[in-house]
Amino acid sequence: MLSAGIALATVSLSALGGAMAQERTMAFSPLSLDIPAMQGLSGALGHFAEEAGIGYMALDPKFDANTQAQQLAQVIETGRVDGAWAITIGAPALRGVVQRAIESGIPMVISGRPADYGFDEAQPGIAFSDVDYEAYGTTIGRELGNCIAEKFDGDGKVLFLGDTSGNEAAGITDDFGKQGLSYAAPNAVIVAENLAKERLESQQKVSQMLLAHADANAVYASNDENAMGALQAFEAAGLPTPCIVSGGGSDEVLGFVESGKIYAAAGFDFAGDAHQNFQTLLAMMDNPADLGPILSIPIKLTK
CATH class of the missing domain: 3.40.50.2300 (Response regulator)
Incomplete structure:
Protein backbone atom coordinates (compact mmCIF):
# COMPACT_ATOMS: atom_id res chain seq x y z
CA MET A 1 0.00 0.00 0.00
CA VAL A 131 -9.32 -7.48 -29.21
CA ASP A 132 -11.27 -8.91 -32.16
CA TYR A 133 -9.89 -12.44 -32.24
CA GLU A 134 -12.47 -13.46 -34.83
CA ALA A 135 -11.15 -10.88 -37.29
CA TYR A 136 -7.55 -11.74 -36.41
CA GLY A 137 -7.93 -15.47 -37.06
CA THR A 138 -9.97 -14.82 -40.19
CA THR A 139 -7.24 -12.57 -41.57
CA ILE A 140 -4.51 -15.19 -41.10
CA GLY A 141 -6.63 -17.97 -42.61
CA ARG A 142 -7.90 -15.85 -45.48
CA GLU A 143 -4.41 -14.78 -46.50
CA LEU A 144 -3.21 -18.38 -46.43
CA GLY A 145 -6.15 -19.27 -48.67
CA ASN A 146 -5.25 -16.41 -51.00
CA CYS A 147 -1.70 -17.72 -51.27
CA ILE A 148 -2.96 -21.25 -52.03
CA ALA A 149 -5.31 -19.86 -54.68
CA GLU A 150 -2.51 -17.86 -56.31
CA LYS A 151 0.27 -20.45 -56.21
CA PHE A 152 -1.50 -23.81 -56.28
CA ASP A 153 -4.82 -23.08 -57.98
CA GLY A 154 -6.59 -23.60 -54.67
CA ASP A 155 -5.26 -27.13 -54.14
CA GLY A 156 -3.81 -26.72 -50.66
CA LYS A 157 -2.58 -29.34 -48.23
CA VAL A 158 -2.19 -27.43 -45.00
CA LEU A 159 -0.17 -28.02 -41.85
CA PHE A 160 -2.02 -26.13 -39.12
CA LEU A 161 0.06 -24.85 -36.18
CA GLY A 162 -2.55 -23.50 -33.78
CA ASP A 163 -2.47 -20.98 -30.95
CA THR A 164 -0.70 -22.40 -27.90
CA SER A 165 -2.04 -20.02 -25.23
CA GLY A 166 -4.80 -22.48 -24.35
CA ASN A 167 -7.43 -19.86 -23.48
CA GLU A 168 -10.78 -19.02 -25.02
CA ALA A 169 -9.22 -16.44 -27.32
CA ALA A 170 -6.89 -19.10 -28.73
CA GLY A 171 -9.83 -21.30 -29.66
CA ILE A 172 -11.64 -18.39 -31.30
CA THR A 173 -8.55 -17.42 -33.31
CA ASP A 174 -7.99 -20.97 -34.56
CA ASP A 175 -11.66 -21.58 -35.38
CA PHE A 176 -11.94 -18.40 -37.41
CA GLY A 177 -8.55 -19.07 -38.99
CA LYS A 178 -9.99 -22.27 -40.39
CA GLN A 179 -13.10 -20.46 -41.56
CA GLY A 180 -11.04 -17.80 -43.32
CA LEU A 181 -8.98 -20.49 -45.01
CA SER A 182 -12.08 -22.33 -46.16
CA TYR A 183 -13.62 -19.15 -47.54
CA ALA A 184 -10.56 -18.14 -49.59
CA ALA A 185 -9.56 -21.66 -50.67
CA PRO A 186 -12.59 -24.00 -50.42
CA ASN A 187 -10.68 -26.98 -51.79
CA ALA A 188 -7.79 -26.68 -49.36
CA VAL A 189 -7.50 -29.47 -46.79
CA ILE A 190 -5.85 -29.39 -43.36
CA VAL A 191 -3.84 -32.61 -43.41
CA ALA A 192 -2.24 -32.29 -39.97
CA GLU A 193 -2.49 -30.12 -36.85
CA ASN A 194 -0.09 -29.50 -34.01
CA LEU A 195 0.94 -27.00 -31.32
CA ALA A 196 4.37 -25.55 -30.70
CA LYS A 197 5.72 -22.47 -28.93
CA GLU A 198 9.40 -22.26 -29.80
CA ARG A 199 11.14 -22.25 -33.16
CA LEU A 200 13.08 -25.48 -32.66
CA GLU A 201 9.96 -27.26 -31.41
CA SER A 202 8.05 -25.96 -34.43
CA GLN A 203 10.75 -27.16 -36.81
CA GLN A 204 10.82 -30.60 -35.22
CA LYS A 205 7.03 -31.03 -35.27
CA VAL A 206 6.70 -29.82 -38.85
CA SER A 207 9.48 -32.21 -39.86
CA GLN A 208 7.53 -35.05 -38.25
CA MET A 209 4.33 -34.02 -40.02
CA LEU A 210 6.16 -33.90 -43.35
CA LEU A 211 7.14 -37.56 -42.97
CA ALA A 212 3.48 -38.44 -43.29
CA HIS A 213 2.50 -35.55 -45.56
CA ALA A 214 5.40 -34.83 -47.89
CA ASP A 215 2.97 -33.22 -50.33
CA ALA A 216 2.01 -30.48 -47.86
CA ASN A 217 2.30 -27.07 -49.49
CA ALA A 218 0.96 -24.59 -46.94
CA VAL A 219 1.42 -23.71 -43.26
CA TYR A 220 -0.93 -21.81 -40.97
CA ALA A 221 1.44 -20.40 -38.33
CA SER A 222 -0.22 -18.89 -35.27
CA ASN A 223 2.99 -17.06 -34.33
CA ASP A 224 6.30 -15.99 -35.80
CA GLU A 225 8.31 -18.82 -34.23
CA ASN A 226 5.94 -21.32 -35.86
CA ALA A 227 6.48 -19.63 -39.21
CA MET A 228 10.26 -19.62 -38.95
CA GLY A 229 10.40 -23.19 -37.67
CA ALA A 230 8.15 -24.40 -40.50
CA LEU A 231 10.24 -22.62 -43.10
CA GLN A 232 13.39 -24.25 -41.75
CA ALA A 233 11.73 -27.69 -41.71
CA PHE A 234 10.73 -27.44 -45.38
CA GLU A 235 14.22 -26.24 -46.32
CA ALA A 236 15.87 -29.06 -44.35
CA ALA A 237 13.64 -31.59 -46.12
CA GLY A 238 14.62 -30.17 -49.50
CA LEU A 239 11.00 -29.32 -50.28
CA PRO A 240 9.74 -26.27 -52.19
CA THR A 241 8.90 -23.20 -50.13
CA PRO A 242 5.26 -23.54 -49.05
CA CYS A 243 2.62 -20.88 -48.56
CA ILE A 244 3.21 -19.60 -45.03
CA VAL A 245 1.19 -16.96 -43.23
CA SER A 246 2.25 -15.89 -39.75
CA GLY A 247 0.33 -14.38 -36.87
CA GLY A 248 2.64 -11.77 -35.38
CA GLY A 249 4.90 -9.78 -37.63
CA SER A 250 8.36 -9.55 -36.05
CA ASP A 251 11.08 -7.72 -37.95
CA GLU A 252 12.65 -11.05 -38.85
CA VAL A 253 9.42 -12.43 -40.29
CA LEU A 254 8.70 -9.20 -42.15
CA GLY A 255 12.12 -9.54 -43.76
CA PHE A 256 11.10 -12.97 -45.07
CA VAL A 257 7.79 -11.53 -46.25
CA GLU A 258 9.74 -8.97 -48.24
CA SER A 259 11.96 -11.69 -49.72
CA GLY A 260 8.91 -13.77 -50.67
CA LYS A 261 9.65 -16.80 -48.49
CA ILE A 262 6.72 -16.00 -46.21
CA TYR A 263 3.54 -14.92 -47.97
CA ALA A 264 2.11 -12.59 -45.32
CA ALA A 265 2.10 -11.66 -41.65
CA ALA A 266 -0.88 -10.38 -39.70
CA GLY A 267 -0.48 -8.72 -36.34
CA PHE A 268 -2.09 -6.21 -34.05
CA ASP A 269 -1.26 -2.59 -34.88
Missing part, protein backbone atom coordinates in the same frame (compact mmCIF):
# COMPACT_ATOMS: atom_id res chain seq x y z
CA LEU A 2 2.66 2.51 1.09
CA SER A 3 5.07 1.67 -1.75
CA ALA A 4 2.24 2.02 -4.27
CA GLY A 5 1.35 5.43 -2.88
CA ILE A 6 4.98 6.56 -3.00
CA ALA A 7 5.32 5.38 -6.58
CA LEU A 8 2.18 7.27 -7.55
CA ALA A 9 3.26 10.43 -5.79
CA THR A 10 6.65 10.37 -7.44
CA VAL A 11 5.25 9.95 -10.92
CA SER A 12 2.32 12.30 -10.44
CA LEU A 13 4.29 15.20 -9.03
CA SER A 14 6.95 15.02 -11.71
CA ALA A 15 4.31 14.89 -14.41
CA LEU A 16 2.23 17.69 -12.94
CA GLY A 17 5.28 19.89 -12.59
CA GLY A 18 5.52 20.05 -16.37
CA ALA A 19 1.80 20.35 -16.88
CA MET A 20 0.73 23.07 -14.43
CA ALA A 21 0.13 25.50 -17.27
CA GLN A 22 -2.07 23.03 -19.16
CA GLU A 23 -5.85 23.37 -18.87
CA ARG A 24 -6.41 19.61 -19.10
CA THR A 25 -4.38 16.53 -18.14
CA MET A 26 -4.65 12.86 -19.06
CA ALA A 27 -3.29 9.86 -17.18
CA PHE A 28 -1.97 6.62 -18.67
CA SER A 29 -1.91 3.41 -16.62
CA PRO A 30 -0.09 0.55 -18.41
CA LEU A 31 0.52 -2.96 -17.14
CA SER A 32 3.92 -1.83 -15.90
CA LEU A 33 6.52 0.71 -16.95
CA ASP A 34 9.12 -2.01 -16.42
CA ILE A 35 8.13 -3.33 -19.86
CA PRO A 36 10.18 -1.62 -22.62
CA ALA A 37 7.17 -1.60 -24.96
CA MET A 38 5.08 0.15 -22.30
CA GLN A 39 7.85 2.71 -21.82
CA GLY A 40 7.79 3.38 -25.55
CA LEU A 41 4.01 3.66 -25.59
CA SER A 42 4.09 6.07 -22.65
CA GLY A 43 6.66 8.20 -24.48
CA ALA A 44 4.49 8.27 -27.59
CA LEU A 45 1.42 9.30 -25.58
CA GLY A 46 3.42 12.05 -23.92
CA HIS A 47 4.31 13.32 -27.39
CA PHE A 48 0.67 13.12 -28.53
CA ALA A 49 -0.41 15.04 -25.44
CA GLU A 50 2.20 17.74 -25.98
CA GLU A 51 1.06 18.20 -29.57
CA ALA A 52 -2.57 18.40 -28.40
CA GLY A 53 -1.71 20.97 -25.75
CA ILE A 54 -2.70 18.89 -22.74
CA GLY A 55 -0.80 17.69 -19.70
CA TYR A 56 0.33 14.08 -19.37
CA MET A 57 0.81 11.80 -16.38
CA ALA A 58 2.12 8.21 -16.44
CA LEU A 59 1.23 5.88 -13.58
CA ASP A 60 3.06 2.63 -12.82
CA PRO A 61 1.00 -0.15 -11.19
CA LYS A 62 3.73 -2.77 -11.78
CA PHE A 63 1.38 -5.60 -12.80
CA ASP A 64 -0.78 -5.23 -9.67
CA ALA A 65 -4.52 -4.81 -10.33
CA ASN A 66 -5.23 -3.32 -6.89
CA THR A 67 -2.40 -0.83 -7.23
CA GLN A 68 -3.74 0.20 -10.63
CA ALA A 69 -7.17 0.78 -9.10
CA GLN A 70 -5.74 2.76 -6.18
CA GLN A 71 -3.62 4.99 -8.38
CA LEU A 72 -6.42 5.73 -10.83
CA ALA A 73 -8.91 6.35 -8.01
CA GLN A 74 -6.55 8.87 -6.43
CA VAL A 75 -6.01 10.99 -9.53
CA ILE A 76 -9.70 10.84 -10.50
CA GLU A 77 -11.11 11.63 -7.05
CA THR A 78 -8.64 14.47 -6.45
CA GLY A 79 -9.41 16.03 -9.84
CA ARG A 80 -5.82 15.79 -11.04
CA VAL A 81 -6.83 14.41 -14.42
CA ASP A 82 -9.55 15.11 -16.97
CA GLY A 83 -9.27 11.71 -18.67
CA ALA A 84 -7.45 8.39 -18.34
CA TRP A 85 -6.43 5.40 -20.43
CA ALA A 86 -5.82 2.12 -18.61
CA ILE A 87 -4.48 -1.08 -20.10
CA THR A 88 -6.44 -3.07 -17.58
CA ILE A 89 -4.65 -5.60 -15.39
CA GLY A 90 -7.84 -6.92 -13.79
CA ALA A 91 -11.29 -5.63 -14.72
CA PRO A 92 -12.98 -6.56 -11.40
CA ALA A 93 -10.54 -4.35 -9.50
CA LEU A 94 -11.42 -1.36 -11.70
CA ARG A 95 -15.21 -1.61 -11.47
CA GLY A 96 -15.50 0.92 -8.65
CA VAL A 97 -13.01 3.27 -10.31
CA VAL A 98 -14.92 3.23 -13.58
CA GLN A 99 -18.21 3.94 -11.80
CA ARG A 100 -16.58 6.85 -9.96
CA ALA A 101 -15.20 8.20 -13.25
CA ILE A 102 -18.70 8.10 -14.80
CA GLU A 103 -20.16 9.95 -11.82
CA SER A 104 -17.37 12.54 -11.95
CA GLY A 105 -17.56 13.07 -15.69
CA ILE A 106 -13.98 11.89 -16.16
CA PRO A 107 -13.76 9.88 -19.41
CA MET A 108 -11.72 6.70 -19.60
CA VAL A 109 -10.48 4.26 -22.22
CA ILE A 110 -10.25 0.78 -20.68
CA SER A 111 -9.46 -2.70 -21.96
CA GLY A 112 -12.23 -5.23 -22.50
CA ARG A 113 -15.99 -5.03 -22.94
CA PRO A 114 -18.83 -3.57 -20.84
CA ALA A 115 -19.69 -6.95 -19.27
CA ASP A 116 -16.17 -7.22 -17.84
CA TYR A 117 -17.00 -4.24 -15.62
CA GLY A 118 -20.54 -5.25 -14.71
CA PHE A 119 -22.34 -3.23 -17.40
CA ASP A 120 -24.93 -4.45 -19.87
CA GLU A 121 -24.29 -1.72 -22.45
CA ALA A 122 -22.17 1.25 -23.44
CA GLN A 123 -21.54 3.90 -20.78
CA PRO A 124 -21.19 7.70 -20.91
CA GLY A 125 -17.59 8.77 -21.24
CA ILE A 126 -16.21 5.22 -21.19
CA ALA A 127 -14.61 3.65 -24.27
CA PHE A 128 -13.93 -0.08 -24.23
CA SER A 129 -10.92 -1.27 -26.23
CA ASP A 130 -11.25 -4.93 -27.14
CA PHE A 270 -0.48 -1.29 -31.40
CA ALA A 271 0.84 2.02 -32.73
CA GLY A 272 -2.42 2.56 -34.56
CA ASP A 273 -4.30 1.50 -31.44
CA ALA A 274 -2.45 4.07 -29.32
CA HIS A 275 -3.39 6.85 -31.72
CA GLN A 276 -6.99 5.62 -31.91
CA ASN A 277 -7.37 5.45 -28.14
CA PHE A 278 -5.75 8.85 -27.62
CA GLN A 279 -8.01 10.54 -30.15
CA THR A 280 -11.05 8.82 -28.62
CA LEU A 281 -10.09 10.03 -25.15
CA LEU A 282 -9.63 13.59 -26.42
CA ALA A 283 -13.09 13.55 -28.03
CA MET A 284 -14.70 12.20 -24.85
CA MET A 285 -12.96 14.86 -22.76
CA ASP A 286 -14.88 17.40 -24.85
CA ASN A 287 -18.16 15.51 -24.48
CA PRO A 288 -17.99 13.26 -21.38
CA ALA A 289 -21.77 12.74 -21.26
CA ASP A 290 -21.85 11.02 -24.66
CA LEU A 291 -21.82 7.22 -24.78
CA GLY A 292 -18.32 5.91 -25.36
CA PRO A 293 -17.55 3.56 -28.26
CA ILE A 294 -16.38 -0.03 -28.26
CA LEU A 295 -13.07 -0.04 -30.10
CA SER A 296 -11.06 -2.87 -31.66
CA ILE A 297 -7.29 -2.97 -31.86
CA PRO A 298 -6.49 -2.53 -35.57
CA ILE A 299 -5.00 -5.48 -37.45
CA LYS A 300 -1.99 -4.81 -39.63
CA LEU A 301 -1.40 -7.05 -42.65
CA THR A 302 1.97 -7.11 -44.41
CA LYS A 303 2.35 -9.04 -47.66
Whole structure:
Protein backbone atom coordinates (compact mmCIF):
# COMPACT_ATOMS: atom_id res chain seq x y z
CA MET A 1 0.00 0.00 0.00
CA LEU A 2 2.66 2.51 1.09
CA SER A 3 5.07 1.67 -1.75
CA ALA A 4 2.24 2.02 -4.27
CA GLY A 5 1.35 5.43 -2.88
CA ILE A 6 4.98 6.56 -3.00
CA ALA A 7 5.32 5.38 -6.58
CA LEU A 8 2.18 7.27 -7.55
CA ALA A 9 3.26 10.43 -5.79
CA THR A 10 6.65 10.37 -7.44
CA VAL A 11 5.25 9.95 -10.92
CA SER A 12 2.32 12.30 -10.44
CA LEU A 13 4.29 15.20 -9.03
CA SER A 14 6.95 15.02 -11.71
CA ALA A 15 4.31 14.89 -14.41
CA LEU A 16 2.23 17.69 -12.94
CA GLY A 17 5.28 19.89 -12.59
CA GLY A 18 5.52 20.05 -16.37
CA ALA A 19 1.80 20.35 -16.88
CA MET A 20 0.73 23.07 -14.43
CA ALA A 21 0.13 25.50 -17.27
CA GLN A 22 -2.07 23.03 -19.16
CA GLU A 23 -5.85 23.37 -18.87
CA ARG A 24 -6.41 19.61 -19.10
CA THR A 25 -4.38 16.53 -18.14
CA MET A 26 -4.65 12.86 -19.06
CA ALA A 27 -3.29 9.86 -17.18
CA PHE A 28 -1.97 6.62 -18.67
CA SER A 29 -1.91 3.41 -16.62
CA PRO A 30 -0.09 0.55 -18.41
CA LEU A 31 0.52 -2.96 -17.14
CA SER A 32 3.92 -1.83 -15.90
CA LEU A 33 6.52 0.71 -16.95
CA ASP A 34 9.12 -2.01 -16.42
CA ILE A 35 8.13 -3.33 -19.86
CA PRO A 36 10.18 -1.62 -22.62
CA ALA A 37 7.17 -1.60 -24.96
CA MET A 38 5.08 0.15 -22.30
CA GLN A 39 7.85 2.71 -21.82
CA GLY A 40 7.79 3.38 -25.55
CA LEU A 41 4.01 3.66 -25.59
CA SER A 42 4.09 6.07 -22.65
CA GLY A 43 6.66 8.20 -24.48
CA ALA A 44 4.49 8.27 -27.59
CA LEU A 45 1.42 9.30 -25.58
CA GLY A 46 3.42 12.05 -23.92
CA HIS A 47 4.31 13.32 -27.39
CA PHE A 48 0.67 13.12 -28.53
CA ALA A 49 -0.41 15.04 -25.44
CA GLU A 50 2.20 17.74 -25.98
CA GLU A 51 1.06 18.20 -29.57
CA ALA A 52 -2.57 18.40 -28.40
CA GLY A 53 -1.71 20.97 -25.75
CA ILE A 54 -2.70 18.89 -22.74
CA GLY A 55 -0.80 17.69 -19.70
CA TYR A 56 0.33 14.08 -19.37
CA MET A 57 0.81 11.80 -16.38
CA ALA A 58 2.12 8.21 -16.44
CA LEU A 59 1.23 5.88 -13.58
CA ASP A 60 3.06 2.63 -12.82
CA PRO A 61 1.00 -0.15 -11.19
CA LYS A 62 3.73 -2.77 -11.78
CA PHE A 63 1.38 -5.60 -12.80
CA ASP A 64 -0.78 -5.23 -9.67
CA ALA A 65 -4.52 -4.81 -10.33
CA ASN A 66 -5.23 -3.32 -6.89
CA THR A 67 -2.40 -0.83 -7.23
CA GLN A 68 -3.74 0.20 -10.63
CA ALA A 69 -7.17 0.78 -9.10
CA GLN A 70 -5.74 2.76 -6.18
CA GLN A 71 -3.62 4.99 -8.38
CA LEU A 72 -6.42 5.73 -10.83
CA ALA A 73 -8.91 6.35 -8.01
CA GLN A 74 -6.55 8.87 -6.43
CA VAL A 75 -6.01 10.99 -9.53
CA ILE A 76 -9.70 10.84 -10.50
CA GLU A 77 -11.11 11.63 -7.05
CA THR A 78 -8.64 14.47 -6.45
CA GLY A 79 -9.41 16.03 -9.84
CA ARG A 80 -5.82 15.79 -11.04
CA VAL A 81 -6.83 14.41 -14.42
CA ASP A 82 -9.55 15.11 -16.97
CA GLY A 83 -9.27 11.71 -18.67
CA ALA A 84 -7.45 8.39 -18.34
CA TRP A 85 -6.43 5.40 -20.43
CA ALA A 86 -5.82 2.12 -18.61
CA ILE A 87 -4.48 -1.08 -20.10
CA THR A 88 -6.44 -3.07 -17.58
CA ILE A 89 -4.65 -5.60 -15.39
CA GLY A 90 -7.84 -6.92 -13.79
CA ALA A 91 -11.29 -5.63 -14.72
CA PRO A 92 -12.98 -6.56 -11.40
CA ALA A 93 -10.54 -4.35 -9.50
CA LEU A 94 -11.42 -1.36 -11.70
CA ARG A 95 -15.21 -1.61 -11.47
CA GLY A 96 -15.50 0.92 -8.65
CA VAL A 97 -13.01 3.27 -10.31
CA VAL A 98 -14.92 3.23 -13.58
CA GLN A 99 -18.21 3.94 -11.80
CA ARG A 100 -16.58 6.85 -9.96
CA ALA A 101 -15.20 8.20 -13.25
CA ILE A 102 -18.70 8.10 -14.80
CA GLU A 103 -20.16 9.95 -11.82
CA SER A 104 -17.37 12.54 -11.95
CA GLY A 105 -17.56 13.07 -15.69
CA ILE A 106 -13.98 11.89 -16.16
CA PRO A 107 -13.76 9.88 -19.41
CA MET A 108 -11.72 6.70 -19.60
CA VAL A 109 -10.48 4.26 -22.22
CA ILE A 110 -10.25 0.78 -20.68
CA SER A 111 -9.46 -2.70 -21.96
CA GLY A 112 -12.23 -5.23 -22.50
CA ARG A 113 -15.99 -5.03 -22.94
CA PRO A 114 -18.83 -3.57 -20.84
CA ALA A 115 -19.69 -6.95 -19.27
CA ASP A 116 -16.17 -7.22 -17.84
CA TYR A 117 -17.00 -4.24 -15.62
CA GLY A 118 -20.54 -5.25 -14.71
CA PHE A 119 -22.34 -3.23 -17.40
CA ASP A 120 -24.93 -4.45 -19.87
CA GLU A 121 -24.29 -1.72 -22.45
CA ALA A 122 -22.17 1.25 -23.44
CA GLN A 123 -21.54 3.90 -20.78
CA PRO A 124 -21.19 7.70 -20.91
CA GLY A 125 -17.59 8.77 -21.24
CA ILE A 126 -16.21 5.22 -21.19
CA ALA A 127 -14.61 3.65 -24.27
CA PHE A 128 -13.93 -0.08 -24.23
CA SER A 129 -10.92 -1.27 -26.23
CA ASP A 130 -11.25 -4.93 -27.14
CA VAL A 131 -9.32 -7.48 -29.21
CA ASP A 132 -11.27 -8.91 -32.16
CA TYR A 133 -9.89 -12.44 -32.24
CA GLU A 134 -12.47 -13.46 -34.83
CA ALA A 135 -11.15 -10.88 -37.29
CA TYR A 136 -7.55 -11.74 -36.41
CA GLY A 137 -7.93 -15.47 -37.06
CA THR A 138 -9.97 -14.82 -40.19
CA THR A 139 -7.24 -12.57 -41.57
CA ILE A 140 -4.51 -15.19 -41.10
CA GLY A 141 -6.63 -17.97 -42.61
CA ARG A 142 -7.90 -15.85 -45.48
CA GLU A 143 -4.41 -14.78 -46.50
CA LEU A 144 -3.21 -18.38 -46.43
CA GLY A 145 -6.15 -19.27 -48.67
CA ASN A 146 -5.25 -16.41 -51.00
CA CYS A 147 -1.70 -17.72 -51.27
CA ILE A 148 -2.96 -21.25 -52.03
CA ALA A 149 -5.31 -19.86 -54.68
CA GLU A 150 -2.51 -17.86 -56.31
CA LYS A 151 0.27 -20.45 -56.21
CA PHE A 152 -1.50 -23.81 -56.28
CA ASP A 153 -4.82 -23.08 -57.98
CA GLY A 154 -6.59 -23.60 -54.67
CA ASP A 155 -5.26 -27.13 -54.14
CA GLY A 156 -3.81 -26.72 -50.66
CA LYS A 157 -2.58 -29.34 -48.23
CA VAL A 158 -2.19 -27.43 -45.00
CA LEU A 159 -0.17 -28.02 -41.85
CA PHE A 160 -2.02 -26.13 -39.12
CA LEU A 161 0.06 -24.85 -36.18
CA GLY A 162 -2.55 -23.50 -33.78
CA ASP A 163 -2.47 -20.98 -30.95
CA THR A 164 -0.70 -22.40 -27.90
CA SER A 165 -2.04 -20.02 -25.23
CA GLY A 166 -4.80 -22.48 -24.35
CA ASN A 167 -7.43 -19.86 -23.48
CA GLU A 168 -10.78 -19.02 -25.02
CA ALA A 169 -9.22 -16.44 -27.32
CA ALA A 170 -6.89 -19.10 -28.73
CA GLY A 171 -9.83 -21.30 -29.66
CA ILE A 172 -11.64 -18.39 -31.30
CA THR A 173 -8.55 -17.42 -33.31
CA ASP A 174 -7.99 -20.97 -34.56
CA ASP A 175 -11.66 -21.58 -35.38
CA PHE A 176 -11.94 -18.40 -37.41
CA GLY A 177 -8.55 -19.07 -38.99
CA LYS A 178 -9.99 -22.27 -40.39
CA GLN A 179 -13.10 -20.46 -41.56
CA GLY A 180 -11.04 -17.80 -43.32
CA LEU A 181 -8.98 -20.49 -45.01
CA SER A 182 -12.08 -22.33 -46.16
CA TYR A 183 -13.62 -19.15 -47.54
CA ALA A 184 -10.56 -18.14 -49.59
CA ALA A 185 -9.56 -21.66 -50.67
CA PRO A 186 -12.59 -24.00 -50.42
CA ASN A 187 -10.68 -26.98 -51.79
CA ALA A 188 -7.79 -26.68 -49.36
CA VAL A 189 -7.50 -29.47 -46.79
CA ILE A 190 -5.85 -29.39 -43.36
CA VAL A 191 -3.84 -32.61 -43.41
CA ALA A 192 -2.24 -32.29 -39.97
CA GLU A 193 -2.49 -30.12 -36.85
CA ASN A 194 -0.09 -29.50 -34.01
CA LEU A 195 0.94 -27.00 -31.32
CA ALA A 196 4.37 -25.55 -30.70
CA LYS A 197 5.72 -22.47 -28.93
CA GLU A 198 9.40 -22.26 -29.80
CA ARG A 199 11.14 -22.25 -33.16
CA LEU A 200 13.08 -25.48 -32.66
CA GLU A 201 9.96 -27.26 -31.41
CA SER A 202 8.05 -25.96 -34.43
CA GLN A 203 10.75 -27.16 -36.81
CA GLN A 204 10.82 -30.60 -35.22
CA LYS A 205 7.03 -31.03 -35.27
CA VAL A 206 6.70 -29.82 -38.85
CA SER A 207 9.48 -32.21 -39.86
CA GLN A 208 7.53 -35.05 -38.25
CA MET A 209 4.33 -34.02 -40.02
CA LEU A 210 6.16 -33.90 -43.35
CA LEU A 211 7.14 -37.56 -42.97
CA ALA A 212 3.48 -38.44 -43.29
CA HIS A 213 2.50 -35.55 -45.56
CA ALA A 214 5.40 -34.83 -47.89
CA ASP A 215 2.97 -33.22 -50.33
CA ALA A 216 2.01 -30.48 -47.86
CA ASN A 217 2.30 -27.07 -49.49
CA ALA A 218 0.96 -24.59 -46.94
CA VAL A 219 1.42 -23.71 -43.26
CA TYR A 220 -0.93 -21.81 -40.97
CA ALA A 221 1.44 -20.40 -38.33
CA SER A 222 -0.22 -18.89 -35.27
CA ASN A 223 2.99 -17.06 -34.33
CA ASP A 224 6.30 -15.99 -35.80
CA GLU A 225 8.31 -18.82 -34.23
CA ASN A 226 5.94 -21.32 -35.86
CA ALA A 227 6.48 -19.63 -39.21
CA MET A 228 10.26 -19.62 -38.95
CA GLY A 229 10.40 -23.19 -37.67
CA ALA A 230 8.15 -24.40 -40.50
CA LEU A 231 10.24 -22.62 -43.10
CA GLN A 232 13.39 -24.25 -41.75
CA ALA A 233 11.73 -27.69 -41.71
CA PHE A 234 10.73 -27.44 -45.38
CA GLU A 235 14.22 -26.24 -46.32
CA ALA A 236 15.87 -29.06 -44.35
CA ALA A 237 13.64 -31.59 -46.12
CA GLY A 238 14.62 -30.17 -49.50
CA LEU A 239 11.00 -29.32 -50.28
CA PRO A 240 9.74 -26.27 -52.19
CA THR A 241 8.90 -23.20 -50.13
CA PRO A 242 5.26 -23.54 -49.05
CA CYS A 243 2.62 -20.88 -48.56
CA ILE A 244 3.21 -19.60 -45.03
CA VAL A 245 1.19 -16.96 -43.23
CA SER A 246 2.25 -15.89 -39.75
CA GLY A 247 0.33 -14.38 -36.87
CA GLY A 248 2.64 -11.77 -35.38
CA GLY A 249 4.90 -9.78 -37.63
CA SER A 250 8.36 -9.55 -36.05
CA ASP A 251 11.08 -7.72 -37.95
CA GLU A 252 12.65 -11.05 -38.85
CA VAL A 253 9.42 -12.43 -40.29
CA LEU A 254 8.70 -9.20 -42.15
CA GLY A 255 12.12 -9.54 -43.76
CA PHE A 256 11.10 -12.97 -45.07
CA VAL A 257 7.79 -11.53 -46.25
CA GLU A 258 9.74 -8.97 -48.24
CA SER A 259 11.96 -11.69 -49.72
CA GLY A 260 8.91 -13.77 -50.67
CA LYS A 261 9.65 -16.80 -48.49
CA ILE A 262 6.72 -16.00 -46.21
CA TYR A 263 3.54 -14.92 -47.97
CA ALA A 264 2.11 -12.59 -45.32
CA ALA A 265 2.10 -11.66 -41.65
CA ALA A 266 -0.88 -10.38 -39.70
CA GLY A 267 -0.48 -8.72 -36.34
CA PHE A 268 -2.09 -6.21 -34.05
CA ASP A 269 -1.26 -2.59 -34.88
CA PHE A 270 -0.48 -1.29 -31.40
CA ALA A 271 0.84 2.02 -32.73
CA GLY A 272 -2.42 2.56 -34.56
CA ASP A 273 -4.30 1.50 -31.44
CA ALA A 274 -2.45 4.07 -29.32
CA HIS A 275 -3.39 6.85 -31.72
CA GLN A 276 -6.99 5.62 -31.91
CA ASN A 277 -7.37 5.45 -28.14
CA PHE A 278 -5.75 8.85 -27.62
CA GLN A 279 -8.01 10.54 -30.15
CA THR A 280 -11.05 8.82 -28.62
CA LEU A 281 -10.09 10.03 -25.15
CA LEU A 282 -9.63 13.59 -26.42
CA ALA A 283 -13.09 13.55 -28.03
CA MET A 284 -14.70 12.20 -24.85
CA MET A 285 -12.96 14.86 -22.76
CA ASP A 286 -14.88 17.40 -24.85
CA ASN A 287 -18.16 15.51 -24.48
CA PRO A 288 -17.99 13.26 -21.38
CA ALA A 289 -21.77 12.74 -21.26
CA ASP A 290 -21.85 11.02 -24.66
CA LEU A 291 -21.82 7.22 -24.78
CA GLY A 292 -18.32 5.91 -25.36
CA PRO A 293 -17.55 3.56 -28.26
CA ILE A 294 -16.38 -0.03 -28.26
CA LEU A 295 -13.07 -0.04 -30.10
CA SER A 296 -11.06 -2.87 -31.66
CA ILE A 297 -7.29 -2.97 -31.86
CA PRO A 298 -6.49 -2.53 -35.57
CA ILE A 299 -5.00 -5.48 -37.45
CA LYS A 300 -1.99 -4.81 -39.63
CA LEU A 301 -1.40 -7.05 -42.65
CA THR A 302 1.97 -7.11 -44.41
CA LYS A 303 2.35 -9.04 -47.66
